[in-house]
Structure formats: structure tokens, C-alpha cells
Amino acid sequence: MSTSTAPLGPRAAELAVDPVAYALALREHLADNSADYDRWRGHEPMTVAERNDHHAALLRALHDDGGWTRYGWPEPAGLGGDPRHRAALYDELSSAGLPVPDQCLVLETLGNPVVHFAPSLAAEVMPALFTGAQWWGQGFSEPEAGSDLAALRCRARRDGDHYVVSGQKLWMSFGATAHRFVCLVRTGTPEARHRGLTMLMIDADAPGVSRRPVALASGQEEVSEVFFDDVRVPLSRAIGAQDQGWAVAMYLLQFERSMFAWQSAGIALRRLRDLRGRLASSGTPLPDGTTGRLGSTYADIVTLRSRSAATIRRLAAGDTVGPEASVDKILLATVETGLHDLARDALGADFLLADPQDPHALDSTAWRAEWWYSRSSTILGGSAEVQRTILADHVLGLPQESSR
Amino acid sequence: MSLDDATVEVVRGSLREVFATGRPVAPALDELGWAEVLEEDPAIATTVLFGEQGRALASSGLLADTMLAELPGYAPGTHTLLLPHPRLGAHPGPTGVLLASTAEVVVVPRATPDGVVLATIERSSLVTRPAGGFDPGSGWQLVTLGAALQPDSVPVGAAWERAVATGRRALAAEIIGVCTAALELAVTHTSVRHQYGRPLGSFQSVRHQLAEAHAALEAARVTLDVAWSAAEDVAAWAATVAKLRAGATQSTVLRRTVQVLGAMGITLESDMHRYVSRGAALDALLGGHLRLADEVGSAALAGADLHPVVTI
Numbered sequence: 001m002s003t004s005t006a007p008l009g010p011r012a013a014e015l016a017v018d019p020v021a022y023a024l025a026l027r028e029h030l031a032d033n034s035a036d037y038d039r040w041r042g043h044e045p046m047t048v049a050e051r052n053d054h055h056a057a058l059l060r061a062l063h064d065d066g067g068w069t070r071y072g073w074p075e076p077a078g079l080g081g082d083p084r085h086r087a088a089l090y091d092e093l094s095s096a097g098l099p100v101p102d103q104c105l106v107l108e109t110l111g112n113p114v115v116h117f118a119p120s121l122a123a124e125v126m127p128a129l130f131t132g133a134q135w136w137g138q139g140f141s142e143p144e145a146g147s148d149l150a151a152l153r154c155r156a157r158r159d160g161d162h163y164v165v166s167g168q169k170l171w172m173s174f175g176a177t178a179h180r181f182v183c184l185v186r187t188g189t190p191e192a193r194h195r196g197l198t199m200l201m202i203d204a205d206a207p208g209v210s211r212r213p214v215a216l217a218s219g220q221e222e223v224s225e226v227f228f229d230d231v232r233v234p235l236s237r238a239i240g241a242q243d244q245g246w247a248v249a250m251y252l253l254q255f256e257r258s259m260f261a262w263q264s265a266g267i268a269l270r271r272l273r274d275l276r277g278r279l280a281s282s283g284t285p286l287p288d289g290t291t292g293r294l295g296s297t298y299a300d301i302v303t304l305r306s307r308s309a310a311t312i313r314r315l316a317a318g319d320t321v322g323p324e325a326s327v328d329k330i331l332l333a334t335v336e337t338g339l340h341d342l343a344r345d346a347l348g349a350d351f352l353l354a355d356p357q358d359p360h361a362l363d364s365t366a367w368r369a370e371w372w373y374s375r376s377s378t379i380l381g382g383s384a385e386v387q388r389t390i391l392a393d394h395v396l397g398l399p400q401e402s403s404r
Numbered sequence: 405m406s407l408d409d410a411t412v413e414v415v416r417g418s419l420r421e422v423f424a425t426g427r428p429v430a431p432a433l434d435e436l437g438w439a440e441v442l443e444e445d446p447a448i449a450t451t452v453l454f455g456e457q458g459r460a461l462a463s464s465g466l467l468a469d470t471m472l473a474e475l476p477g478y479a480p481g482t483h484t485l486l487l488p489h490p491r492l493g494a495h496p497g498p499t500g501v502l503l504a505s506t507a508e509v510v511v512v513p514r515a516t517p518d519g520v521v522l523a524t525i526e527r528s529s530l531v532t533r534p535a536g537g538f539d540p541g542s543g544w545q546l547v548t549l550g551a552a553l554q555p556d557s558v559p560v561g562a563a564w565e566r567a568v569a570t571g572r573r574a575l576a577a578e579i580i581g582v583c584t585a586a587l588e589l590a591v592t593h594t595s596v597r598h599q600y601g602r603p604l605g606s607f608q609s610v611r612h613q614l615a616e617a618h619a620a621l622e623a624a625r626v627t628l629d630v631a632w633s634a635a636e637d638v639a640a641w642a643a644t645v646a647k648l649r650a651g652a653t654q655s656t657v658l659r660r661t662v663q664v665l666g667a668m669g670i671t672l673e674s675d676m677h678r679y680v681s682r683g684a685a686l687d688a689l690l691g692g693h694l695r696l697a698d699e700v701g702s703a704a705l706a707g708a709d710l711h712p713v714v715t716i
Contacts, residue, residue, distance in 0.1 A: 019716065087716040095712065262716075273710050280705045292694060295701030298710055299648045303623045305714040306630040312716060330619040385608075391618055392611035396591055399606040 008067045008079070015071060016080040022071055023088035029066055030096040036061070040098050043362040048213075048221050052135070052177045055101035059132030062089075069130040074115055077126035082316040083255075087262050087309070094266030102174060103135035108259040110136050110182045113199065113252045117240040121201065125180065139169035139183030139202075139226060140249070146171075147383050149184070150194040150246070154228065156185040161235050163187075163200060165208075165228040171380070175224030176213040179204050184245050197245030201237040202228070218369040256381050257325035258311035261332040264377075265304040268335050271370070272298060275343050278360060290346045297338050304331045323394035326387040333384055336377035343367045407445045415441060416452050423460035430469070430481065447632035450570075451577040458581025458686070461678050463543035465505030467689070470574050474567035475522065475560060478511050483524070486512045486547055487571075490688040492695065501689070502532060504543040512549065513564060514557065520564040521557035525549075539685035541678060569631075569643035571690050576628045576643075576650035579686050580621065583657040586679035587617050590661035593668070604664065613660040624653040630714055642713050644696055651693025654683035 009015070015022040030037060040058050062068040070078045072085030086108065090100045107129055115122045128134035145152035154167025165185055172181065181202045188196015202209065208231035213221035240248040276294065279286060307328050311321055344351050350364045351371075358364055378384040392398045407415070415436075422432040433453075442449045450470065457466060468487065469480035478485075484507035486500035502510065510530060512523045532545040591614060594605035604610050624646075631639070631646035658680045662669040669676045687693055704710055 023716070084716045091712070091716060266712075269710060269712060276704050276710065280707065291701035291705060292697040293701070294704050295648070295697035295699065296652070298700055298704060299627075299645045299652075299697065302630070302642075302645050302713045303627045303649055305712065306626040307623065309714045309716055310626055310629070324622075326615075327619045327622045330616070331623055385612065388612040388615035389608070391615035392605075396611075396614055396618055397595075398591065398611050398614065399595055399603040401608055401611070402602050402606050 007065075012067065012079060016085075019072075019081065019084035019088055022081070022085050023092055026066075026068055026089065026092045027095070029068070030092060030098070033065070034096070037096070037098055043366045045362060045365065048174070049177050052102055052174055055099060055103060056132035056135070058098070059101050059103060059130070063131045067130075069132075073111065073126065073130070074119075074122075077123050077130070083259060083312050084316050087259065087312050090263045091266045094270045097270060100263050100267055101132070103129065103132065105260060105263060106136050106138055106174060106178075108263065109252055109256040110138055112255045113239055113248045114182070114201070116251060117199075117248055118201075118238070121236065121239070125201070128179075134179035135174060135177070136201075137172040137175040137178035137181045137204075137224070137226070139172055139175075139181045141171045142168055143170055147386050149249070150197075151190075152184060152186060152197070153190065154183065154185045156187050156198060156200060156233070158187075158235075159232070163198075163233045163235065163238070165200065165202060165231045165233055167228055169226045169228075170223075171214075172224045172226055173222060173380075175226050176211055176221060181226060182239065184249055187242050187245075192243075194246040196243055197249075198242050199239040199245040199248040200233050201239060202231060202233050206231050206233070208232075216369075216372050218372040220369050220372075222373060253381070254315060254321040254325060257328045257332075258308050258315060258321065260381070261304060261328045262308040262312060264332055265301055265308060265335060268304075268339050269301050271343075272301060272339060274363065275339075275346065275367075278363070279346055287345055287348060290342070293338075293342050293346075297335070297342050300331070300335045300338055304328075304335045307331050323390045326382070326390045326395075329382065329387050330384070330391075333377040336374040340367070340371040340374035344371055407441070407448050412448055412452060415449070416456065419453060419456040420460070423456050423462045426462075429457075429462070429464040429466060447629075450574055451628065451632070454574045454577035455581035455584070458578035458583075458682070459585040461541065461582070461585075461675075461682055463504050463541060465503040465507070467571055467574055467578075468503050468505060471567040471571045472511065474570050475511070475563050478524075481507060483507050483509045483511050484527075485567075486510050487689055488513065489546075490692065498546040499549045500547045501535065502530075502545040502547050510547075513560075516557075519559055519561060521559050522564075523557040539681035541682070542685050544685075565640050568690060569640040572643040572647035573628060573631055575686055575689055576624065576631070576646045579650040579654050579683055580624050580628065582679050582683045582686065583617075583621050583624070583654055586658055586661040586676065586683070587614065587621060589674075589676060589679070590614060590617070590664050594664050597666075610664050613664060617657040617660045620653040620656040624650045634713060638711050638713055641711060644691070644700065645713065647691060648693050648696040648700065651687040651691075651696065654687055655693065658683050 015025055046054060059069055067079060068089060072081040072083060074080060093100050140149060142152050142154055154169060156163040156165045169183060181204060183200050183202055184197050185200055186196055187198040208229040211224050211226045214223045214225055215221045311325060311328055314321055347364065347367060350358045351367055418436055422429060457464065465484050468485035472478045472480050472483055472485050484505040486502055489498055489500050508527050510525050510527050512525055513520050531548045535542060535544040535546050594610055595603055597604050627649040628646045631642040634642035662676055662680055665674060665676050668674045
């Protein structure tokens with residue numbers, strides 16, 4: 001796949017070095033073409049697979065009329081710039097009442113290590129992400145390796161110029177529809193724990209890959225189980241050196257804990273506006289305490305934006321973000337659980353009962369699905385307990401837990 | 405203009421010394437050439453000054469002075485500001501809270517249908533009594549204005565909003581200072597105190613409580629930074645959010661730090677009680693966190709812009 005031929009504005013070079021100018025230009029583009037983007041506003045009943053396609057089409061539209069999805073990523077696949085460009089994209093979409101495409105949530109965690117540790121692979125595989133033609137899934141967790149990631153067992157053995165991968169991954173977001181997986185696999189002994197791991201990119205259509213969607217309690221198949229049965233992966237698909245997978249994962253976590261949080265904060269603010277609109281026009285008394293919780297939730301979102309913006313600026317300046325990023329993750333979980341608990345409590349009967357008379361029935365359905373998904377904010381990417389332990393160990397310097 | 409990190413540390417050290425000696429703060433600040441520091445970088449200067457005051461559990465009229473600087477025509481030193489009483493609505497009790505100050509003239513704000521108006525009153529003509537209660541060390545006075553004491557008033561317009569925003573940012577910094585010191589005390593205590601043959605700080609529940617306190621404190625710090633750098637049209641709103649955040653943070657942090665000190669935490673022998681009561685008292689000034697959350701929520705339901713405040 002070669003560099004895109006989609007038209008760029010005459011100011012592409014200027015926008016690539018100036019994230020503020022980029023944000024303003026994008027805002028203008030979204031405002032000038034607002035009607036063209038209306039199909040991504042509001043809620044339609046969709047399966048996860050349908051939603052992935054719908055969001056991919058949004059990426060395509062953004063890509064084809066100005067190359068907006070390519071800023072913030074290095075050339076040649078991208079147009080140059082830094083993480084602030086990407087942060088601006090997600091923010092401008094949210095401000096315009098548009099979704100942040102599902103694909104971008106994974107792109108932000110997986111795109112960065114691919115660009116950093118495997119630049120030639122990035123040049124090959126990333127253009128399809130920017131057009132929405134393809135997206136990726138993140139394969140870290142396994143049935144016996146959840147919070148204890150270093151216990152993972154999915155194995156890759158060398159065979160000539162290939163790795164041969166056997167094992168299983170679990171809880172992969174968008175795993176059922178993704179075109180490629182970025183997986184942490186074991187190349188050393190199990191006893192080597194985090195020292196014997198390698199990051200590999202595996203094509204979803206490779207022989208020996210099978211997958212099974214897992215439905216969350218909402219009924220939405222948000223995650224998947226993926227099985228690898230002697231899947232052959234070229235050595236060139238390694239991201240980073242063999243047995244250096246843990247370092248790649250730690251590099252990736254910097255973006256997962258900041259950029260993902262920033263995306264989520266933008267989405268949360270859009271959804272809080274939606275909720276406020278419904279509550280303000282409901283005409284029925286609100287449950288006790290709703291007003292104050294609305295104010296608190298808004299303040300929590302501003303706090304999360306403040307923190308993740310500061311972290312993103314550090315990343316853009318080339319700083320390494322360490323264990324302190326667990327604060328970002330805790331603040332993200334505070335927003336996700338607080339916002340969705342507020343929606344559940346304040347919408348009351350409309351949330352709990354799928355009332356056909358509810359004029360906002362589709363929005364209520366979305367809130368129910370999002371409520372279940374919000375519970376993952378204290379689990380995925382390191383559980384709430386793991387984040388607190390990281391802060392206690394590495395930031396506060398408290399005495400170690402004796403059993404560890 | 406902004407202060408570099410090394411200068412900030414020098415300034416912080418000087419302030420810590422001033423507060424440690426218990427000298428009157430205003431003349432000590434003059435000796436330090438504080439006016440220049442403040443002019444150079446109001447955000448960092450104010451945050452460090454109030455942070456150190458909070459850490460030292462010191463009591464002064466600095467908050468009133470800082471707010472008065474936003475209200476043209478009144479000079480800190482000769483004037484001080486009566487802060488609105490935390491109680492909401494019309495009531496027969498005291499009108500306001502006076503901070504420790506030797507100023508002889510008190511500037512009194514009053515809410516009217518046309519906005520806030522200011523009047524000045526001789527300190528000697530006020531009826532005051534010490535505010536004891538939860539924080540006996542506050543040094544605050546409760547003030548009751550008699551009906552006969554309503555002098556001519558001047559409207560101040562947007563300057564009052566700026567003064568309140570400045571006050572809220574200063575209070576947020578002071579609360580952060582209080583909580584920082586309390587968390588340090590809790591970390592030290594749980595690192596050295598042993599039970600069941602191991603340090604308290606090695607028990608997961610204790611570790612996690614203190615990690616939560618740390619996260620809350622970092623949240624308050626960064627929200628305050630953002631309030632200082634917010635665009636003018638959203639500065640007051642951002643200051644409200646920063647004060648709300650700091651107030652909620654003192655509740656989160658101090659609940660945990662007092663718990664992990666065990667019985668020591670609720671005695672007069674440990675300083676922990678002083679952080680707890682000062683944090684609560686500072687939260688109450690210029691809007692406690694629960695009240696501000698209600699105000700922000702009410703504004704939102706009335707259609708106020710849920711402003712993103714932060715841009716990248």
C-alpha cells in the first residue's frame with residue numbers, strides 16, 4: 001500500500017508543524033461540511049461489527065477530504081506532527097458531536113510502538129488504518145494472564161525466517177472484525193516472566209487463526225477470544241527485538257494511559273452534554289442529588305482533560321512517562337464510572353426499562369450498553385488495584401507488600 | 405514571563421522559613437521582595453505562597469490581600485476584605501468572616517440585584533467574635549454588621565468575579581498544601597510503624613488508600629494549573645472547578661490519612677487533626693465543594709456551556 005493520493009489542503013505543511021492551526025482548520029472543515037457528517041450523529045441500532053464499519057466510513061471521509069487522519073503520525077504513512085495533532089482530532093470530533101472512531105482507540109495504543117520500534121513495517125501497514133480500510137486488535141490478556149500479564153503463555157517458536165504461534169488471547173477489543181492483531185507472545189521460558197516476551201503483528205486471515213466473539217452483559221459483542229494454531233508469522237512482523245516485548249508494552253502504556261484517557265474525556269464530555277440535554281428537558285423531577293453529581297462529573301471530566309493534556313504535552317516533548325501515568329488511569333476510571341452511574345440513576349426508569357414510549361429509546365439503549373462497557377475502565381489496561389499498587393510502589397515509595 | 409524551577413525552589417525555601425518562624429507574613433514578604441516575584445509569575449508565586457501557608461497550617465490575611473488586589477482603590481495593609489459567610493441564604497447570624505489582619509478598614513461586599521457592591525467600614529466599629537469550632541487555630545473572626553452600619557456602596561462589576569476567582573485559586577493552592585503535608589505524614593507513619601511484624605505501609609489496603617490520596621492530590625494540582633492558564637472568558641468558571649476539585653480532594657485525602665494513622669490520627673498529640681480541620685475550614689470559604697458542585701450542576705441544567713476548558 002503506497003502513500004495516499006487523497007487531496008490535502010494547500011496548508012498541509014504548515015498544519016503538520018502547528019497543532020493549533022491544525023485544530024482550527026479541522027474545526028472549520030467540520031463546521032463547513034457539517035451536513036455531510038450528520039450520518040455519524042445520533043444513535044442507530046447497530047451490532048459492534050456494524051458500528052466498526054460505520055466508524056471506518058467516518059475515518060474514510062476524514063481521510064479523503066483533507067487527509068485529517070494522517071496528521072500527528074510520522075511520514076511516509078502519516079503527514080508528520082506529534083501526539084497533539086491526534087489529540088486535537090479526537091477533541092474536535094467530540095466537540096462537533098461526532099464519535100471518535102472505534103479504530104482510533106486501538107490505533108492510539110498500538111500505532112505508537114509500531115512506529116517507534118518497526119518503522120518500515122509502519123510504512124507498510126499504517127496507511128490502511130488512516131483510510132479506515134483496516135484496523136487492529138490488541139492481544140495481551142489470556143485466560144490465565146489477566147492482571148498478571150507476565151504470566152502469559154501464548155507461545156512463538158522460531159522456524160527459519162518465521163515465528164510459529166500457538167495459544168490463545170482473550171478480551172480483545174474489536175477482535176472479531178480486526179484485520180491484524182498486535183500480540184504479546186512468549187519466546188522465552190515461562191519462568192523468565194516479563195523477560196521472555198516478544199511483540200508480534202499477526203494477520204487475522206493467516207492460516208490457523210480462529211476467533212470467537214464474547215458478548216458483554218449488554219449483549220454487545222465488544223470483545224473476542226482469538227486462537228492461534230501453528231500460525232506462521234514472518235520475522236519482519238516483530239515489533240522490537242525478540243524477548244524485548246515487555247519494553248514495547250511499557251512504551252505502549254504511556255499512550256494508552258494518556259491518549260486513550262484524552263479520547264475518553266472528549267467522548268465523556270459529549271455524552272454529558274447529551275445527558276444534560278435529556279435531563280433539562282425531561283419535565284419530571286430529578287432524583288435527589290442529581291444536580292450536584294452532574295456538577296461533580298463535569299469537574300471530573302475537566303480534571304481528566306487537564307491531566308491527560310499535560311501528559312500528552314510531555315509525550316510530544318519527547319519525555320518518557322512512567323508509573324505516574326497510573327494517576328491518569330485512575331482519573332479516567334473515575335470519569336467513566338461516575339458518568340455512567342449518573343446516567344443510570346438520573347435516567348431512572350428510561351435506563352432500567354426499555355419502554356417503547358420513551359422518546360429517546362435509542363439513546364437509552366446506548367446508555368445501557370455504555371454503562372456495561374464503563375465497568376471495564378477499572379479492569380482493562382491494568383486493573384484499579386494494579387494502578388494503586390504501582391503508585392504505592394513507584395511513586396509513594398511505600399514498603400513492599402511482603403508476599404510479593 | 406515565568407520563574408524557572410531553580411528560582412521556584414529558592415522562593416519555596418524562603419517562604420517555608422517565614423512560615424516556620426511564625427512571624428507576621430506581610431512584612432516578611434516585603435523583605436523578600438514578594439511584589440516582584442508576584443509580578444514575574446502570578447500563577448506560580450500565588451500557588452507556592454498559599455501552598456506553603458497550607459503546609460505550615462499558618463493563619464494570615466493573605467487571602468483577603470490577594471483578593472483586594474483585584475479590586476481597584478483598596479490597599480492591602482490599610483484595608484482587609486470581609487469574606488462572605490459560608491452559610492447560604494438569608495439568615496440572622498453573622499454576615500462574614502474576617503481573616504487575621506491588622507488593617508483598620510474593612511471592605512464589605514454585599515450582593516444586590518444589580519451585582520456586588522462594596523462598602524468600607526472602620527474595623528473598630530464592627531462587632532466581632534472569634535470563630536472556634538472545627539478549626540480553633542484558624543484565627544478567623546465572625547462579623548455581624550448592624551443595620552446602622554450599611555454605608556454608601558459602590559458597584560464593582562466584573563472585578564468582584566475576578567477577585568473571587570483569584571481567591572478560589574489561592575484557596576485551592578492552600579488546600580493542596582495542607583493535603584500534601586498530611587499525605588507526607590501518613591506515608592512516613594505507615595512506613596515506620598509496625599503491626600503484625602511488618603510496616604503498616606506494606607498492607608495492600610493501606611497502600612491503596614494512600615495511592616488514592618496521591619491521585620486526588622495530583623488531580624487538584626493539575627486542575628489548578630489549568631485554572632491559572634485558562635482563557636479570560638472561562639477563567640472564573642475554571643477557578644470554580646479548581647476550587648471544587650481541591651475541596652473534594654481534601655475530603656478524599658484527609659479521610660484516608662486520618663484512617664491510616666489509627667488512633668493517633670484523632671488525638672491532639674499528632675498534627676493530623678490540624679490538617680483535617682484546616683482542610684475542611686478552607687473548603688468552606690468561597691464555596692465548599694458540595695455547594696460548588698450544585699452550582700455547576702444547576703448552571704448546566706439551565707443551559708450553561710459545558711466548556712471543555714482545556715485545549716491541547
